[in-house]
Amino acid sequence: MxxxxxxxxxxxxxxxxxxxxxxxxxxxxxxxxxxxxxxxxxxxxxxxxxxxxxxxxxxxxxxxxxxxxxxxxxxxxxxxxxxxxxxxxxxxxxxxxxxxxxxxxxxxxxxxxxxxxxxxxxxxxxxxxxxxxxxxxxxxxxxxxxxxxxxxxxxxxxxxxxxxxxxxxxxxxxxxxxxxxxxxxxxxxxxxxxxxxxxxxxxxxxxxxxxxxxxxxxxxxxxxxxxxxxxxxxxxxxxxxxxxxxxxxxxxxxxxxxxxxxxxxxxxxxxxxxxxxxxxxxxxxxxxxxxxxxxxxxxxxxxxxxxxxxxxxxxxxxxxxxxxxxxxxxxxxxxxxxxxxxxxxxxxxxxxxxxxxxxxxxxxxHAPDIPPPExxxxxxxxxxxxxxxxxxxxxxxxxxSLPAYAPQEFALAAVLRPDPDDTSPRKEEQRRIAATFATERELAQYLDGLGLPPSSVITDTMYGFAVVVASRKPKTFVVPSDRDFVKLLNTPSASGIRYLLAVPNTGRGTADALNLRYPTLYDTGSDVATLELEIPNSGAYQPDYRLYRVNEPVPVPG
Incomplete structure (x- = not known):
């Protein structure tokens, strides 16, 4: 029983x-x-x-x-x-x-x-x-x-x-x-x-x-x-x-x-x-x-x-x-x-x-002898x-609630005790942390709305994972776990890639695969793409994205 x-x-x-x-x-x-x-x-x-x-x-x-x-x-x-x-x-x-x-x-x-x-x-x-x-x-x-x-x-x-x-x-x-x-x-x-x-x-x-x-x-x-x-x-x-x-x-x-x-x-x-x-x-x-x-x-x-x-x-x-x-x-x-x-x-x-x-x-x-309890x-x-x-x-x-020891948890106050009238730096930081990945969801929705075919957007998942996971069409994205990622990254225009999703080449972005291949991509497009959209990020510790349209292949004379 x-x-x-x-x-x-x-x-x-x-x-x-x-x-x-x-x-x-x-x-x-x-x-x-x-x-x-x-x-x-x-x-x-x-x-x-x-x-x-x-x-x-x-x-x-x-x-x-x-x-x-x-x-x-x-x-x-x-x-x-x-x-x-x-x-x-x-x-x-x-x-x-x-x-x-x-x-x-x-x-x-x-x-x-x-x-x-x-x-x-x-x-x-x-x-x-x-x-x-x-x-x-x-x-x-x-x-x-x-x-x-x-x-x-x-x-x-x-x-x-x-x-x-x-x-x-x-x-x-x-x-x-x-x-x-x-x-x-x-x-x-x-x-x-x-x-x-x-x-x-x-x-x-x-x-x-x-x-x-x-x-x-x-x-x-x-x-x-x-x-x-x-x-x-x-x-x-x-x-x-x-x-x-x-x-x-x-x-x-x-x-x-x-x-x-x-x-x-x-x-x-x-x-x-x-x-x-x-x-x-x-x-x-x-x-x-x-x-x-x-x-x-x-x-x-x-x-x-x-x-x-x-x-x-x-x-x-x-x-x-x-x-x-x-x-x-x-x-x-x-x-x-x-x-x-x-x-x-x-x-x-x-x-x-x-x-x-x-x-x-x-x-x-080898169990020890245990007498019955009192x-x-x-x-x-x-x-x-x-x-x-x-x-x-x-x-x-x-x-x-202490940001010095709980940098992730302290932002819970932004949703547990919202105060729109509080504009202090602490409250603003809490709101930004609470809004992390909202920009990525909006960007994914934008890309889904373009009606792109599979393998149209190439991105590194160091930051881009939040865009890919929010998309209803994840096959649109070429990511590092794909076996042909390096090939498509090296020849985007010839491989049918339409967009490169770039992040700043600073901090963690220095290890981004797109920045390693094209160091000036975020700033200039590295002569392979043209800036189409800049996306300021509302979340904390997340990059401002730039969406570059891949340039058309240059025709070979004769």
């Missing part, structure tokens, strides 16, 4: 959370047009797989890992019936809503696995699901939702493996969660390593007789092998198709190139560490007290080893992001520290004394933990 009741409760939590995140995403993206670039670009990649001039799976690209775009393919296939599925990245909304709802279910399941009071588990689950960053990234199509889901799933299963040695937990955590986590975000590589260390050391110490090292290595291969295979497999596929094994770090479109072009990244290591510390305090200001409470109460229990998986796995993700930013390898985005939220939620659950642990599918031979355990510490976790919500909401 307990299992049936738990399944029903999980289904209710998933449906409610999924409906809430989807509704929030529909209002935010479809109704208000508030889109984040990475979310839209992932939907554009999925569109390229199905509707480009040359539909093929490699069009998904190798800058981002592929899972978030691949999951969107079934919905993107319906874009011809409802264009906003791609133009406003609603396919991404559904993807992130499903994963974040699943993350809420995993938090609930963690409490159920330990036999905690249902009301307390539901309270922590509700606080997690309603955290402002969780709501925002559960509804906007970014990769944070699936990444959070896979990490919580791995933490939950490894937490139970620590006390029952059930091999099924290793299979779920390693063969599924960790492998898919890497196909969601590169950060997961640190978590794969942390999981291997945790499982290997635990198995070695448990096996007090026989081939201890052999058993430890076997468990490490089981739990970390799929993650390592994902790392190597994705790098091999990228190298075979593009010639670059780690395009995110070596490509002209990757993070390293963007940082160099835009002058981003931390000024120095100290400043980088300080920024990361503030981000952690903004998202989960009571994480350290929760860790302390969990340690004080948990170390007294026979199941104290349950504390290790969340500390090592979430800690590895946060440490990776902190060090990457401090050394100048990534951007100052608050969202990169979002795993601090499930970290705090897990600690709030681990503060409470164990109830009756869930019966394992197959109890392992007849009437005290849950007073749970009240303190719940209050501490609840404090995270208003603090995070305030932190999301």
């Amino acid at each position: 307990r299992d049936v009741s738990d399944r029903r409760l999980k289904a209710v939590v998933f449906v409610v959370a999924f409906a809430g995140y989807t509704a929030a995403g529909y209002w935010l993206q479809v109704r208000q047009g508030f889109l984040l670039g990475d979310a839209l670009s992932r939907t554009a990649a999925a569109q390229g797989v199905l509707f480009s001039r040359e539909p093929h799976l490699a069009a998904i690209g190798f800058i981002f890992t592929p899972l978030t775009a691949m999951v969107q393919l079934p919905l993107v296939a319906l874009a011809s019936w409802w264009p906003d599925i791609t133009a406003r990245a609603f396919a991404g909304t559904v993807m992130s809503a499903a994963f974040m709802a699943g993350a809420s279910v995993q938090i609930l399941s963690m409490g159920n696995d330990r036999g905690l009071p249902r009301r307390y588990t539901l309270l922590i689950t509700a606080l997690f699901a309603c955290h402002p960053m969780i709501v925002f990234y559960g509804s906007n199509g970014m990769s944070e939702a699936p990444f959070v889901f896979f990490l919580i799933w791995a933490v939950r299963r490894l937490t139970m493996w620590m006390v029952d040695d059930d091999v099924h937990h290793l299979i779920a955590a390693g063969a599924v969660a960790m492998g898919l986590a890497y196909l969601t975000r590169y950060d997961a590589a640190a978590c794969v390593a942390a999981v291997g260390v945790l499982v290997g050391a635990t198995t070695y110490l448990r096996a007090r007789e026989g081939p201890r090292l052999k058993r430890a290595l076997l468990d490490v291969v089981l739990v970390s092998g799929p993650g390592i295979a994902a790392v190597l497999g994705w790098a091999a596929a990228s190298w075979l198709i593009t010639g670059e094994a780690l395009a995110q770090f070596s490509s002209q479109y990757g993070n390293a190139a963007i940082l160099e072009q835009s002058g981003g990244g931390a000024a120095n290591i100290v400043a980088g560490l300080g920024y990361s510390g503030v981000c952690l305090l903004l998202l989960a200001p009571t994480l350290v007290p929760l860790l302390g409470c969990a340690a004080v109460t948990g170390l007294r229990r026979p199941t104290r080893q349950m504390l290790l998986p969340p500390i090592l796995i979430f800690g590895a993700a946060l440490a990776f992001q902190t060090l990457t930013y401090a050394t100048g390898g990534t951007f100052p985005f608050l969202r990169f520290y979002i795993v601090a939220v499930p970290f705090a939620a897990c600690m709030a659950l681990l503060v409470v004394p164990d109830g009756v642990l869930r019966t394992p599918t197959r109890r392992g031979r 007849a009437v355990p005290s849950y007073r510490a749970g009240l303190v933990a719940a209050v501490l976790f609840a404090v995270c919500l208003p603090v995070a909401g305030w932190g999301m």
Whole structure:
């Protein structure tokens, strides 16, 4: 009966959370047009797989890992019936809503696995699901939702493996969660390593007789092998198709190139560490007290080893992001520290004394002996933990309004609290960020209205992806993932190309393929095209486009 009741409760939590995140995403993206670039670009990649001039799976690209775009393919296939599925990245909304709802279910399941009071588990689950960053990234199509889901799933299963040695937990955590986590975000590589260390050391110490090292290595291969295979497999596929094994770090479109072009990244290591510390305090200001409470109460229990998986796995993700930013390898985005939220939620659950642990599918031979729980355990510490976790919500909401730490999230005020009479620079910047990609949608509509045949407009997807994904006729565009892109770019007039969509040859635009081939294209047309239309951009950090009509071929005399 307990299992049936738990399944029903999980289904209710998933449906409610999924409906809430989807509704929030529909209002935010479809109704208000508030889109984040990475979310839209992932939907554009999925569109390229199905509707480009040359539909093929490699069009998904190798800058981002592929899972978030691949999951969107079934919905993107319906874009011809409802264009906003791609133009406003609603396919991404559904993807992130499903994963974040699943993350809420995993938090609930963690409490159920330990036999905690249902009301307390539901309270922590509700606080997690309603955290402002969780709501925002559960509804906007970014990769944070699936990444959070896979990490919580791995933490939950490894937490139970620590006390029952059930091999099924290793299979779920390693063969599924960790492998898919890497196909969601590169950060997961640190978590794969942390999981291997945790499982290997635990198995070695448990096996007090026989081939201890052999058993430890076997468990490490089981739990970390799929993650390592994902790392190597994705790098091999990228190298075979593009010639670059780690395009995110070596490509002209990757993070390293963007940082160099835009002058981003931390000024120095100290400043980088300080920024990361503030981000952690903004998202989960009571994480350290929760860790302390969990340690004080948990170390007294026979199941104290349950504390290790969340500390090592979430800690590895946060440490990776902190060090990457401090050394100048990534951007100052608050969202990169979002795993601090499930970290705090897990600690709030681990503060409470164990109830009756869930019966394992197959109890392992090296499972430690766990005595039954107290007849009437005290849950007073749970009240303190719940209050501490609840404090995270208003603090995070305030932190999301700070442009110095939340340059993407702070613009939400433009749609949540619109004030047409406020003409301050801060409000104007918020409006521009909220209007990002509105110009690209208008440009796509203009080009669609010209009735152009396929292969008429050539553009690089560094910026142009937002135009292509908003078009109802994506086959009109020639993009870098097309195999004949270079040929058509070199001879546009002879190849039937009618327009070149140009961006300024500055900043990130210096890596634009059209600017690399025709360095003066934006300014003069490079003697291959004539300016037909200039499109000032209303969005923030987006270029002013120029549409050049390709010159007619010069007839050869005689």
